[in-house]
Amino acid sequence: MEGIEAVIDPVSCLVETALDAENKPEPGCEVLHSDDHTHVADDSQTSVIVSFLTKDGAISQEQLDYARRVHAKLTSRRSLLSVIKELNFITTEKLRETLKRNLVSLRIGTLLVELGYLSEEDIKAALAIQHSAPVKKRLGDVLVEANFISEQKLVETLAFQLGFPHIEPNLSEMDRSLLPRGHIRNFKQHNFVPVAREDGHVTVVFGDPTDQRDIEAAQQLLGKNLVPAIASRRAIAELLAGYERSFLEVKGPAPAEDSAVAIVNQILEEAMIENASDIHIEPFRDRQRVRFRRDGVLVHHKYINPELANSMVSRLKVMAAADISERMRHQDGRFLYEDLKTGRSADVRASFFITIFGEKVVLRILTKHQQVLSLKDIGMTSKMLDRFTVDALDMPSGVILITGPTGSGKTTTLYSCVAYLNDVNTSIITAEEPVEYVVDGISQCAINPKIGRTFEETLRHMVRQDPDVIILGEIRDKYSADTAIQAALTGHKILSTFHTEDSIGGLLRLLNMDIEAFLISSTVVSVLAQRLIRRICPHCAVDYTPTPGELRRIGYSQHDIIGATFKIGEGCRSCRYTGYKGRVGAFELLILNESVKDAILSKKTSYEIRRLSVQSSGLVTLLEDGLAKAATGQALLHDVIRLLPRLMKPRPIQEIRRLSGEE
Template identity: 55%
Template sequence: MRKHHKDAAPHGAGQIVELLVATGVITTQQLLYAQRVHGKLQSTKTLIDVLQELEYIRREDVVRTLRENSLSIRIGDLLVELGYLKQSELLTALNLQKEGGTPRKMLGDIIVEKGFIEERRLTEVLSFQLGFPMAELEFRKLDRKLFAKAPFEVFRDELFVPYAVDDEGATLVAFANPLEKYSRLSAEKIFGRNVKPAIATRTAILSAIAAAQKTAGDDAVVPDETTVVGMINKLLDDAMTMGASDIHIEPLRDRLRIRLRHDGVMMPHMELSLDLAPQLSSRIKVMAQADIAEKRRHQDGRIIYESRLHGFNLDMRVSVYITIFGEKIVLRLLNKKEAILEVSQIGMAPRMLKQFMEDALDTPSGVMIITGPTGSGKTSTLYGCVSHLNNINTSIITAEDPVEYVIEGVAQCSINQKIGVTFDETLRHMVRQDPDVIVLGEIRDNFSAETAIQAALTGHKVLTTFHTEDSIGGLLRLMNMQIESFLISSTVVCVVAQRLLRLVCNDCAEPYIPAPAEYGRMGMSAKDLAGANFRAGRGCTNCRFTGFKGRSAVFELLILNEPVKEAILQNRSSAEIRRLSMETSGLVTLFEDGLVKAANGLISLQEVLRDLPRIGSPRPLMELRRLLGY
């Protein structure tokens, strides 16, 4: 712990901030400056948020200080000062508590019931305030012998769970409220005075009691094929219910961690004993038709899972990766139930969509490239374009690795290296099939790039994807693949760059006023953003307290008109090509498109600043809305 200073925090700074000054984490001068900045803000940021933005403190400093120092502060005031709760919400909860009957409800229970804060977050804050460790009951295999020492009704009524015995012989007990006198006395009466209290959510405690009661009469459960099958089926069903796109099963030094990617963000799901890793791995390999005996090499596979809970099949790509702690398995979920999006539904602005349809998608030949990093929605856009072009008079053929969505009337080929159906071999045979439209899942090397260019030269329309940061980067990468400039300018008709950003949850969205630092990062003034309606999600039960629900694509459309083609032939710089595109074809950059969507309240400004590349200063909002047709 840091040595205490004699500095005194100004009155009204808040008990946590006063403690940060007293323990020497920040100085009085830093606090005074942060208070001046905070006073000028029109947003709802807390003083602690401002101190973090000024880089005077980190969130870890607050956590450590709260843990190391006993702070007598009411839970409501603590939540407000840390920014988890608004002052208005606290007043509402306090009024509800006063109006309640007997026995009087705890303030924490009211805050959770009203959806002001997630139960787990409240428990974490209580852990900091009270100094008790968090007990992750969901991730533990509980000792049933401890439950045998008292009736289950006692554990349920007093809301505590014994979950382990430490090396010193003390019983570790998780309480919903470790300060509840009668609960502590009941635990000591059952397990003796040597009880070490921890804290857990009420939901986790009741679930642990129910699970222990369910298996009370059974022998010790040893995971076998049946239980592993059940665990995997439940994991897949849970992922489908959440709308996850990926499942990550990761062996760590002391446990097996399972995380789900939801709306592009990794979220913890559960943790299991490391002893289960080989059985889970073997079961998934059997489902994916991989080699269960091979544990030293990376493997790939595919699973078709029939979900009884959801009533449809789930298609998954499986990747097994060898790490120092075992096999990490990632399952990419390809939901067959989700319909392929129409081109008009992918999220393009009205004027950009019209230009894309007329100048690129409906042209008879040429290469159309969709670019962006992994997980940016390229495949969804590609399939939407294929679906638009698919009709009785058009022959469409694809080479994909693997086929993700089946489209009626399209000849789709799934690459399979094991049986010799390689990408190179497939490309050689595609042009002999008399296609009108050729779809390449991805340009991955010089051969596939040259094949796409040659097919376009012979009058075919080619749709493909690429991994680059923006639209100009797609052209530069083709040049780096030794494709001649005159071939690029004569065959490529457009490059679409895109990203996926999370949508603000409509159920808990509230107006958001950018901070001065954010104006600086955008390179814009308040005048440039006149008419903007920024929003941010507060967090509610419908968005799992993240403030986000669903995702939307942000686009950059580069149409190769005559000035741009001429610039490519002359090997002009990327900055020059971008400037020409803005002036002659109305190019709107990824950052600008994201900024307009944020100004319309669809996505948060923080997502735009964090995830989109910014090159130069954006144009004023009014001009961007005109260019995009809003």
């Protein structure tokens, strides 16, 4: 490229700079303004080709001066070259010779203007289009795409004026050995195809045989002995596409397209940057939507080209080790994604679900860099934290359950408990599916039923590992519940999560699994229920006055909210104008004291057990804990009312805060 520029005639340099933006002006060009050739630049009708003709001696200086005088008197805008041709100072053959000899210095725009096919205004307009295009295009392509000249006309012009043979390549008639697959990218980039080999010469068709870079690229691949010919760019592109297709048909299904790989990686990177927990890739009739779950809420991310849907899904299936040929059944899988740019990695669980418009993919992202939060930082009030550690985690044995629906943050809390219990004198062993956080100093087992490492099998073996603390990722059936209770009966401490609405519900669910009430009352130490609520952005929070309707829904009067400061986020840059930033936990801690155990043994109703817990064990309900967070401006009152179960009338704010030790 640098070498080519150096060859350019100084005279043409200025003109071409004006005409063809593919050439960045070389420093040398600027100097020309002050030398003898300055008038050349000022005269817009001065011809680069004419300067070649005089240099080659094809026309004399007298002829040129005469032609200039004629040209100056013309009222129509014709090129100097056409005047010279009209005066019969040169023949078409002579012009053709000159053009071919000086091809290195010619640009397609210059040529078309000087031959009278396009005006300089046309070229300037095309250059403006070329500049504003997001992707760099050749001027020839812009001229054709923007209809300044038809492709056919362009090819004919170049073929006629430059004397290149015009060959429309045809895959079935050409020498395919000239098309090694590894060179396809070069062919595409430089717009050429070799079509025949004869007597040591290779005939190559070019979209623009005036482009020296393309010529040089072809020479590098095919040797110096080229016979250049011209073809329409469309014909070249179609031939290469057809050739690639034929290759794929022979070799079977294509590996995932570059573009699909790039888009999948981009989405994963964006999700990690935005701290999304899940990615939803959803097919619809005419579009493919990507949404992220951030802070528990699904938000629109972008639309992607639906034509890429299949290759994207295939790419994700390859990554997740799912069956890419299976498109009729739901599937799942997982993979480790490493973002090379940021060095972050994530364990990704993938689910492929068949919908009427194709496969919907949901990716759950478990980032490994996530820090395990200290128990102090998960959002418990001081009094609750105190009771949870003293009356539950510090007990020598027993079952501690953390309950809540999916996405309630119970796994985060479970790991905070592990971090609290983890010390050099304690053996902690886990059975998880999957391992969401890696904690130093404990033995974590990832359940994988596909290879026979089932939950049941793992539970049988872990009690033989002499553990002090056993962590079960989740209790989901009677077998795992029985195992937990048996382990507790033999003096172990068991922590697990459970999928129930509230703390009392956890006890009832165990009873409904046909586990004896006396086993529950003698092993379960505590049940912690929790939810995550969006936290109000601290940067744009302003005071908020609850509506009468909101107060009515929780059975409050104005008197009940004395001492409360409700807030709402107005939206700012820091929170992307959502008014929220991060999440805050709401908790309900049930400690099984004697009266609660008695209530279980005597099969009291959940209402009774709840009333007893509130009266005797200082239980603050989920709703009450949430209201306390709303009353201190951490969470929106509306969200608290909407998200937390209302099983009994909450006590006044001031009383809740006293119970929570916050007063």
